[in-house]
Amino acid sequence: MEPTKTIQETEADIIENFSMFDQWLDKYEYLIDLGKNLEAYPEDRKSEEYLIKGCQSRVWLATDFKDGRLWFKADSDAIITKGIISLLISVYNGRTPAEILGSDFSFVEKIGLRENLSPTRANGLVSMIETIRRRAAENA
Amino acid sequence: MNVQDIRQHFPVLSEVLPGRGALVYLDNAATSQRPKEVLDKYLWLSNKVNANIHRAVHYLAAEATAQYEGARESVREFINAGSTKEIIFTSGTTASINTVAYSFGEAFIGRGDKIIVSQAEHHSNIVPWQMLAQRKGAEIQVLPVDDNGHLRVDLLPGMLDSRTKLVAVTHISNVLGLVNPVKEIIELAHEKGVPVLVDGAQGIVHEVVDVQALDCDFYVFSGHKMYAAPFTGVLYGKQPLLEKMPPFFGGGEMIASVSFENGTTYAPLPGKFEAGTQNLAGTPTLTDAINVCKQFRDKEIVANQQKITDYVLDQLMSDDRISLYGVPRGNIAKIPLFSFSVKGAHHEDLALILDKMGIAVRSGQMCAEPIMDRFGVTGMLRASFAPYNTMEEAEYFIKSLDRAIKMLV
Numbered sequence: 001m002e003p004t005k006t007i008q009e010t011e012a013d014i015i016e017n018f019s020m021f022d023q024w025l026d027k028y029e030y031l032i033d034l035g036k037n038l039e040a041y042p043e044d045r046k047s048e049e050y051l052i053k054g055c056q057s058r059v060w061l062a063t064d065f066k067d068g069r070l071w072f073k074a075d076s077d078a079i080i081t082k083g084i085i086s087l088l089i090s091v092y093n094g095r096t097p098a099e100i101l102g103s104d105f106s107f108v109e110k111i112g113l114r115e116n117l118s119p120t121r122a123n124g125l126v127s128m129i130e131t132i133r134r135r136a137a138e139n140a
Numbered sequence: 141m142n143v144q145d146i147r148q149h150f151p152v153l154s155e156v157l158p159g160r161g162a163l164v165y166l167d168n169a170a171t172s173q174r175p176k177e178v179l180d181k182y183l184w185l186s187n188k189v190n191a192n193i194h195r196a197v198h199y200l201a202a203e204a205t206a207q208y209e210g211a212r213e214s215v216r217e218f219i220n221a222g223s224t225k226e227i228i229f230t231s232g233t234t235a236s237i238n239t240v241a242y243s244f245g246e247a248f249i250g251r252g253d254k255i256i257v258s259q260a261e262h263h264s265n266i267v268p269w270q271m272l273a274q275r276k277g278a279e280i281q282v283l284p285v286d287d288n289g290h291l292r293v294d295l296l297p298g299m300l301d302s303r304t305k306l307v308a309v310t311h312i313s314n315v316l317g318l319v320n321p322v323k324e325i326i327e328l329a330h331e332k333g334v335p336v337l338v339d340g341a342q343g344i345v346h347e348v349v350d351v352q353a354l355d356c357d358f359y360v361f362s363g364h365k366m367y368a369a370p371f372t373g374v375l376y377g378k379q380p381l382l383e384k385m386p387p388f389f390g391g392g393e394m395i396a397s398v399s400f401e402n403g404t405t406y407a408p409l410p411g412k413f414e415a416g417t418q419n420l421a422g423t424p425t426l427t428d429a430i431n432v433c434k435q436f437r438d439k440e441i442v443a444n445q446q447k448i449t450d451y452v453l454d455q456l457m458s459d460d461r462i463s464l465y466g467v468p469r470g471n472i473a474k475i476p477l478f479s480f481s482v483k484g485a486h487h488e489d490l491a492l493i494l495d496k497m498g499i500a501v502r503s504g505q506m507c508a509e510p511i512m513d514r515f516g517v518t519g520m521l522r523a524s525f526a527p528y529n530t531m532e533e534a535e536y537f538i539k540s541l542d543r544a545i546k547m548l549v
Contacts, residue, residue, distance in 0.1 A: 024159065024496045025547075032489075032547060056488040056504045056519060077518065078486035079548060080493075 002069065003094050010091045011107040018111035027112070031083030038086045041075035052127040057081040059128045063135045069094050070135060074128065081125055084113060092132055100136035105129050141438045146528045149175040149432075153528060160498040164533045167500045169314050169342060169477050169524035171364045177428040182369050185421040192417060194393055207424035212410070214427040215374055218434075219359065220350040225379055225409040229423050232373035233341040234264040236360035237308070239375055239413060240337055241268035243385035244306065244358075251277035253305045258283040258291055258320075259514055260313040263507045265339045269308060283309070285514060289316040289466035293324060300332040307336045311343025315508045315520065316466030317477030319347060326355055335381065341365055345433070345526075346475040351376055368429035369422035375413070382409050389415035436527040448525055448534045449476040455538045456480055461545055465515055476525035479506070485548040487521040493544040499537055 003010065021027040045062045052059040057078035064071040072093055074085045091107065092100055108129075147153050150173045155163045165173060185207060191200035193208045212224045221227055230236045249255070255269050259282050266280075273280050281299055284292050291309070300307075307329045311322050322343075326336045335357035340349060344361040351359050358381075363372030377385075387394050387406055394415040396405040406412045435441075456464045456478055463481050468474035482490060491503035502522040505512050512519060523537060 028493060028496065029547065057486060058518065078488045080489045081486075 001094065007091055007095060007099055007103045011103075011110075014087055014091070014107055015110050028080065031080050031113075033083070034086040035076075035079040035082030038075070038082050038089075039073070041073050045073070046075065052131060057125070059085070059125065061128055061131055063132075065135075065139045068096055070097060070100065070132075070139060072132065076125075084108065084125055085128065087111075088128070088132070095136075097136040097140035100132065101140060105133075141435065142440055143444055143528060143530050146436070146441065147530075149177065150528055151176060151179070157498055160496060162498055164497075164499045164529075164536060166523040166525060166529065166533070166537060167502050168345075168526040168529075169317075169365070169522065170502055171370065172345070172367050172526055173528070174367055174369070174425075175428070175432050177432065178368055178425040181425045181428050182421050185424060190420065193420060194411075204420055207427075208418065208420065211424045211426040214430050215376075218349075218430045219344075219374075219376060220352050221376055222352060223379060226376055226382065228375040228377065228382070228410045228413040229418060230360075230373040230375050230413075231371045231419065232362040232364065233262075233339060233360050234268075234362075234373075236358075236373055236375035237264055237337070237339065238268045239388045240358050240360070240377070240385075241272045242388045243413070244335075244381070245272040245276060247385045249276045249278050249305050252303060253278045254281050254301075254303045255279070256281045256283055256296070256299055256304060256307045256309075258309050259285050260289065260291065260316055260511050261308070261310055261508065262314050262339065262341065263509070264341075265308050265310060265337075266510065278305075279303075282510075283307075285316070285511070288469060289313070289318055289511075290469065290472060291320050291325075293321055293328070296325060296328050297331075300329060300334055302332075304329075304332065304334045307334055308339065309336065310339040310341075311349075312346060312475055312477075313466065313508070313511070314342055314477075315479045315506050315511050315522070317342075317475045317479070317524075318466050318468060319343075319473045319475065321472070322356065323354055330355065335378075342475065342477070348437070357381055363422070363426050363429060366429050367432045369419070369425040371419055372422045372426055374426075379409065382413070387412050387415065392416040393418075441527050444531065445476055445525070445527055448529065448531055449474060451531070452476065452478055452523070452525075452534055452538065461485075461549070465511075465520060476529075477522065478524070479520040479522040481517050481520050482545055483549070485545055487519045489548050490521050490541070490544050493547060494537075494540055497540045497543075499540055 046060055050060045050062050057076050060075045062073045072089050076082045152173050157163050189200055189203045191204045193205040212227045215227050216224045257266055257269055269280055309325055312319050322338050329336045337358035338356045340359050340361040345366050357378050359376040361374055364370040392415045393411050394407050396407050398404045456462050461483050465479045487503040491501055494501055504519040
């Protein structure tokens with residue numbers, strides 16, 4: 001289903017949601033919940049081809065380009081990463097390449113999850129964002 | 141002396157972290173914290189005594205040289221080397237191993253030769269040998285570990301033959317935390333005339349190292365894990381071997397004479413292996429760090445460490461949710477370093493949640509992918525303690541770990 005809100009509006013909703021948590025514990029419990037409820041990832045695409053390898057968490061990302069829009073399915077072996085993946089998918093699923101390339105992915109930092117995005121090889125999530133941008137650029 | 145006395149000397153230990161509370165630093169195997177004495181020495185050398193060493197005749201150069209060479213004597217005495225010619229300063233364990241891999245390799249390794257490394261090595265004691273093997277057409281042989289993480293020393297005699305040119309083995313694995321029987325390994329290798337390099341990155345921190353008693357051919361370690369400034373390190377090598385090895389880097393202090401016509405000759409040991417400007421403010425802090433290491437041998441401090449080791453070991457071993465890697469047995473002791481995985485909880489998730497509770501632990505492959513593969517995991521969680529950690533911190537860690545697991549599973 002095509003999104004009804006813009007990327008910026010969806011991001012603003014997430015930032016508002018997160019602003020209600022004043023304890024890290026609540027924030028992480030919410031993320032863990034999101035992670036546990038992430039739409040199942042297709043087993044046949046859980047292969048090396050779709051794997052974004054990190055020293056810490058591994059992320060699988062499958063992209064489909066249909067009717068000028070990008071659709072993402074993703075999974076991770078780490079549950080907090082899965083929670084953040086769920087947020088990323090809610091923001092970027094069904095967007096046009098131009099919309100994706102025009103956004104700055106800064107909402108992850110704005111909701112106080114900067115440490116989950118440390119720019120090291122250790123992090124599958126950073127590579128996931130890079131891959132989403134690359135997929136968008138390839139289809140732009 | 142008690143732990144609280146020690147903690148006064150380490151400024152960072154009283155930090156309160158934003159949004160997390162008091163710091164509980166359990167990532168000491170990655171890098172230790174530094175005491176005021178080391179930080180003061182570093183600043184004093186930078187602010188008051190900055191000059192390049194050895195060559196100039198002015199006051200500052202003489203003082204800087206005295207500090208630098210003083211550290212060499214401190215290290216010699218600390219590991220009981222026969223001579224300061226055998227103490228080469230490097231930027232750390234990795235640089236020390238790379239130096240040996242290049243220089244020993246140039247002198248002694250040829251096509252078809254073999255180098256034995258253990259399965260429990262840090263990448264820094266694997267990759268330089270692989271690079272050497274590739275360069276020379278040599279072969280790497282792997283000494284495996286058993287299910288409890290113990291080196292299969294029983295297999296070593298069968299692996300050693302006339303083509304074996306070196307054994308490179310860690311004193312204490314940064315993942316398993318077991319004190320390997322390096323003396324026995326060295327004896328077995330020497331029976332076949334094979335020299336041994338011991339990676340002492342963790343060993344120097346937790347063991348009393350006597351290189352002459354061990355009879356190791358090389359012993360290498362970093363300063364930053366033993367409370368000294370980062371980018372400092374030591375390569376100990378037996379003098380006759382070092383004499384036969386060509387230099388690794390060229391330039392700066394490592395020459396005797398340079399000529400386009402008559403060729404270049406090299407400086408005597410240890411200068412031959414210390415090319416370029418050295419870590420002028422960092423290396424002298426080894427003297428102060430060594431003093432700290434010696435203070436940590438205090439009876440009360442050692443007893444506290446043992447209490448923490450026994451407590452954490454018991455807690456982790458008796459928890460069905462946890463698999464601990466590196467289980468002590470018989471005369472193989474364990475240092476307070478615990479790598480483990482939790483059924484149904486990812487190491488990264490656990491580390492993130494523990495961080496929120498102020499606890500710094502390591503998660504991931506810990507630069508030791510082969511041992512991760514050995515135990516069939518993509519990573520582990522590691523808590524590593526130092527003498528400045530308290531029993532209260534150990535209890536808080538165990539309680540917090542339980543809480544984190546309950547959030548995730």
